[in-house]
Amino acid sequence: MRFRQVHPILSRLTTGTAALALVATSALAGVTALASPAVAAADPKAGEACTSADLGKRYPFTKSVKVEPTITHFKGYFVTAGSTGSQAVKLSTQTQVTVAVGTSTTIKTNFDFGVLFKAEASINRTVQKTTATTSAAEQTITWNFTQPGYYGLYQGTRKVTGEYGSLNCDRVQRDDGTYATQWTERPGGQYTTFSTIEEGAIRCEDQVPASSIMKKAQEILGCDGTAAKKQDKKAPAPRAARKHQKASVNSELGTSAAPPGFTCLPGTYRIGTPDRKLYWTTFGAGDYFRLRPGPRLPEGATWSVCEGPQSNGRTEYALVNGYKGRCATMTDHSDTEGAMFRMDPCRTADDYQRFYIYRDVPGSDLVGLQLKANGHMVGQERVVDDTAMRQYSAGNTDGTGTYVLQKI
Known part of the structure; x- marks a missing residue:
């Protein structure tokens, strides 16, 4: 007998502690305050002319962007013929995603917000633009299982990463030997953010889009494309969030005309x-x-x-x-x-x-x-x-x- 495909969104009843698997520390007012100069509609482009009044300005831009479905919490769960219905299932932490621009995981400047705003615009999908990380805690969701089978219950998001740069106004020499000021590209770094949190239940029999969070959950479930596994699997141990540290300061020179090497x-x-x-x-x-x-x-x-x-x-x-x-x-x-x-x-x-x-x-x-x-x-x-x-x-x-x- 062929089982009818389960549609996770329709079969979901309630969410327990998983209502928001997101820890955010910036207030909405802070987001509003950051939205001004870094995200102006008329941001310059490299090679365009600038004036002396622009010498103290800086604009962000994104050089690349990558969207990767990421499972943050997961549990392989076997439902027998006599155990269908609503059940609360605890999900173990799979990984964490932390918002970062360069070495900073505290997003509270116009420039950092501008980088993430431009990343959001380039993928046409809402992403986190404040200090935030996905939860490291165990999550519980309640699901209505209408059919027996082997399920992967998950929470996940789309991790967005890429490289950013900045533009500064500076003096350049033109081909005819004259000088002008124009916007020049300066080094930047790497950024990371993530989209909204999703959750659901998936089986190997379900047909899902190739680049979806559901497909990622199927991979972790161990689906081989033809049949469901009939054994429970432990989710990988949590991975600590990446820590960004600035280089430590070396010894002081005291009163000095200039540092060594200057x-x-x-x-x-x-x-x-x-x-x-x-x-x-x-x-x-x-x-x-x-x-x-x-x-x-x-x-x-x-x-x-x-x-x-x-x-x-x-x-x-x-x-x-x-x-x-x-x-x-x-x-x-x-x-x-x-x-x-x-x-x-x-x-x-x-x-x-x-x-x-x-x-x-x-x-x-x-x-x-x-x-x-x-x-x-x-x-x-x-x-x-x-x-x-x-x-x-x-x-x-x-x-x-x-x-x-x-x-x-």
Whole structure:
């Protein structure tokens, strides 16, 4: 006698603890707040012209995307002729999927949100765009079994992975020897996210789409395409979520003119707003540096620009302040949007003290500055006296991330 095919969606009764196999830690309000500059409809493309006001901006784009059906929880379950009906079944953890952009699993910046937004748009399917991971806990679902047979009960999602890059405005030399500013492609990294959680029951006899979560569940069930297995199978042991760690900071140098491997350019510089009315200034060794009016400025308003090795196709720079030779630093090693820079002893190796400089055309001293550690751009909340310098993942749309690097 041929069994009628079971349709999992129709036969589902209720869901127990499996109502949401998702742990999310970001509020909806945070998502709304992140949706502005990184996902603008008119994002630039590599090779397009930019202006000096764009030197402090950064835009994400996706270079590749892959969608992979993934089973997060599973249980092989044999139903005999006398045991049909509604049954609660515990599913063991198969794997976990964690949202990540580069090395960060905490999604709270415009840039990270922009990467995931663009991945979502490219596959035309809703994905997680906040800090989230699928559950590691055992899940229970209640299912109405109308026929005997060997079933695979599952929860799963579509894991979305790929590579992203970023665009920064920078000076380029054209074929005729002249210079211009245009959007240039910069290195990015890998991203991971996932779509909505699905659950169901599947048998080997069921005909399902080749690239579906149901098909993935059949593979784990051990289906060979002709008959169902008649033995229970244990789900693989849980795998720990991938942990992302930043490189540790090496020894401090104390008071120093420049870190080892860096050579300071001749003379000293002032860094300020393009109108040359406000300049980066600090009044203490560990103080935040902030905008203060010129032209008469204290020693803490002078900077040495020290050139170091190449990384990611660009030269690294350390910005050493004239007051006790301290380096501009993101001291708490934070990726937080709007975190403030301050002065700290120059270190042998610390990517939170290293910057990339994006320049305007020759004859102009306008620049944009990018922190090597996380790609965030230097900026401030508003152009006003005593405003501290901060980091912004995508820069500021109003052009306040453009500065003058003025040799004294």
